[in-house]
Amino acid sequence: MTWLELALPAWLLRYRKENFFQDLLAGVVVAMMLVPQSMAYAIVAGLPAQYGMYASILPLLAYAAFGTSMTMAVGPVAVTSLMTASALTPLAPPGSASYIVAASLLALISGGMLLACGVLRLGFVAKLLSNPVISGFTSGSSLLILIGQIAPLLGMSASGGSAASTLVSLLENGSTLHGPTALPGLGTLVLLLLARLPSGAGLLLKIVPMLVMLGALVVSAVLHLHESSGVAVVGAISAGLPPLQWPSMSDGHFRALLFPAGTIALVNFVSSISVAQSLALARKEKVNADAELRALGAANVASALSAGFPISGGFARSLVNFAAGAKTPLAGVISALTMALVVGFAAGIFRDLPVAVLAATIVVAVTPAIDVRAFMRAWRYDRADASALAGTALGVIALGVEAGIAIGVALSLASLVWRSSHPHIAVLGRVPFTEHFRNVLRYKTETLPHVLALRIDENLVFANAQAVDERVREEVAQRADIREILLVLSSVSQIDATALDMLLELNRDLSGRGMRLHLAEIKGPVLDRLHQSALPQEFSGKIFLSTHQAFLEFAGSVEDYSI
């Protein structure tokens, strides 16, 4: 390999000319979608609109250089923008110079964490969140964003830190609805919704948001809506590329940003990887979770260095990129160059754009993410999963995005502990005239009066060692005459140190009461490990290959048993 080959991404070295026009088209279409969305999400993040465009240039190039998904489009997205606002609002007034620096610092820390996790190959941490928790988190935060956009959409004033108090404040201030703001806002909303109706429709519809925004801009400028009617507009934006700089840490916000940066990194990774995987599935490609961590980390660091804020893989945007025919990350490079042209030469034209139009863009973007049917589906299938979904969504709405994600992680882990601490255990009997042993409650079986055979349908680990111990003792206590206790381990792939201690203690106690504890049907790797422990020496009973062999021995003779 030459130095050039090592320095350039693989897709670029293998680039085939015939893909260029499709990549070019997709890149431009995504940029047309990104212009209004990036400004809107900057406002959600508490930043001036142009910072959204700043965060849509270098990060796209960084992801094109390091990412493994051919079609994922990165940039500012709704949830991480909301999390950015929630992390920074306690530290500085939104939109202030100190706030803007802190936003870049947040992207730097979060990106650094993603890079570090990628280098340490911690891609599996994404498993800390189950699908219902991710679904609850997405629905909850989308609803939170939606509620936050009602006031700017209708030109109303609303106060309140929580979703509930914002809603109450909106109802109380109903009379403050500002017609000249609400009219273009609601008009944009209706047009954008109409553009969505023909499902699977042509590409032209994808640039409707851009066209609607330009239309609203012209109307607002011609009618001087801001000056004559007091409609809130984006305001003066000085054209020019974002400044390249290392975010200052002199404000001492570093420590306060560590926890939010971690939660943003987690949400960012979990949502981006699921976007990347579902796109890869459709193209029969593969994404590498650890490489994705590094690429997302690099993209966030790039955002930080160009005055941006935390960015992520966007679902709707990636679908548009894919549908527009993007074949390689060159589409992302084209999007970045298009954004740079807009920011460098045309940013000033957005001065008269009503903020209500951007609010309408956000409302249309986040509404499909509020997925009530996911709850209904989960409820029908598994109440515990449905509760985790609802708990996470309510946590996000009532306590905020960070508390919501913490609740989600806690609920996921609690469900794992709960499930593995409630193992299924069956009392076994022999199916007559066979060598098969089945649950006595489900099958007609034969048992021996002095033998108790239990099949444990779960790995034996610390979380269920006590439950297994208690169940064995209960079953023994319910039966007189038990002398032989057989644990059938056909479903057990692991016995950890805690469970081993439990088995040894159970064995000591049972043998003190004149009973023997035996094991059967141990899998090869489990048996190899047990031979490293004190169990073979200490155990009062035997280790049988099969349940059948154990019963033959317990029965005394084959003849007696087969009667």
Add this chain to the structure above:
Amino acid sequence: MTWLELALPAWLLRYRKENFFQDLLAGVVVAMMLVPQSMAYAIVAGLPAQYGMYASILPLLAYAAFGTSMTMAVGPVAVTSLMTASALTPLAPPGSASYIVAASLLALISGGMLLACGVLRLGFVAKLLSNPVISGFTSGSSLLILIGQIAPLLGMSASGGSAASTLVSLLENGSTLHGPTALPGLGTLVLLLLARLPSGAGLLLKIVPMLVMLGALVVSAVLHLHESSGVAVVGAISAGLPPLQWPSMSDGHFRALLFPAGTIALVNFVSSISVAQSLALARKEKVNADAELRALGAANVASALSAGFPISGGFARSLVNFAAGAKTPLAGVISALTMALVVGFAAGIFRDLPVAVLAATIVVAVTPAIDVRAFMRAWRYDRADASALAGTALGVIALGVEAGIAIGVALSLASLVWRSSHPHIAVLGRVPFTEHFRNVLRYKTETLPHVLALRIDENLVFANAQAVDERVREEVAQRADIREILLVLSSVSQIDATALDMLLELNRDLSGRGMRLHLAEIKGPVLDRLHQSALPQEFSGKIFLSTHQAFLEFAGSVEDYSI
């Protein structure tokens, strides 16, 4: 039931006269052990010595009223005393009035949490800690206590927040060793160690600590060691029962104490329940985890109301109680009354007791808890468990007890996530001339060229859904001509919503590529739940009762297959 019967504990209503003398003897012996230990642990907790005795009266009565263990002895113990000091030192100077109030408040909050968990039946949270983590925590904190007692034992001065800096400071200050302090300290140490040597020896040996303490007290008083040689002594203690009061919250420490109170409650419960369970085992009785939570909670609240600090079930003390013949919690009542007599009438006599003697008591009590062999045993059996043990111990020593317990919980949960995210999956083939299907790597089997059969040896949950998905795709990619994919779920007791989504997506993708996905050997409860989901309608393949039936169908005809 009469009101009296409802109000009194069950053991008291059923009390048999012939147990009285044994309970009386055990209660007095435990009190003789508790007098020096409780003063020593109060000093570990950063409190004046008499507060240890205060914490050894009402809590014992509360536990006798609500506990389910017949023989567990509660009171101040080493680890929770150390955790108390670590929680309070940042808030107030040790021994100050504000510190003493905060200690009671800590007991109140921690006790309230235990009570709440008991009422909510959260006894299963004890499973957040695996045996290796508990062992590492116990060894680490015992070593930490031991290091902290070197300076008072030898009359040296040592500074330093961490174990390492304390050791460095001890080495640097070697010349400050104070002979008149070290002599009675080391003398006590040797006597106490000698008393331990005859293992399983008589009860008289159990009151050796009390006798040694009284001997040292007399020597110190007669020789005026404090006045003449500057030996540190316990100092004036005003005799009298502890004041009954509700701990003041006016210092605003409530929030700062929440996290430490939670970790103390967890450690308290986990260690107490293991003491109670091992004692119950020996007596063939049963303890109820949720009732124990409530009893420990009540005992800690009682400690808080009588100027005490967090208390717990003590292992050594409970063994002594058991060995001394205690039959019922009346022994605990006797211990409490004995302690009340000592505190009420004789507390003043401890004025001249050298602190070094109490330090020797602590060193002898905690040394057996430093269990290096547990690490060796875990290392031989399971490297992951051994690493969790070592990580927790090092965390406690390097970062402190609270960080250590947090690391332990995190390591336990990480091991659970790790284990369930790495499921064992076997490719199956038929054992020739049978209906049995086994791992093709371990057995000589027959397979069909267009069929891939995989047995998944783990519950299908969010933590492993992705791993299973990836493994199926890899196995399919390695084989040409695969048209039928069969998942054998004989070891699967649960399929959560995340895994269900995975199966549906995998099915969609595989059927898009002309393959069918089938399931076999689904357990009854799992199948019942699947029928509530979209799977039966959406699935491209069938649900077979057995792997054999599936192979019969895939083979086209019975004849072809059995060749």
